[in-house]
């Protein structure tokens with residue numbers, strides 16, 4: 558398994574965040590509106606408190622943009 562298949566931690570402040578699910582954003586993991594016309598939409602994440610979330614880097618998660626542990630099954 559390459560290091561890039563491991564999930565990336567992302568520290569977020571409490572509040573509302575729009576995370577890119579289309580892969581077209583030029584603003585890292587955050588939606589920048591580039592999905593317009595793609596039929597996809599950002600994942601809206603509402604956090605009550607500051608938290609660290611883990612983003613999928615392997616492409617196999619069924620819960621994108623979040624890691625669901627699928628990268629572990631790929632290396633088995």
Ligand code: FES
Pocket residue numbers: 576577578579580581582587588589590591592593597598599600
């Ligand atoms: Fe990717 Fe908005 S730019 S979901």
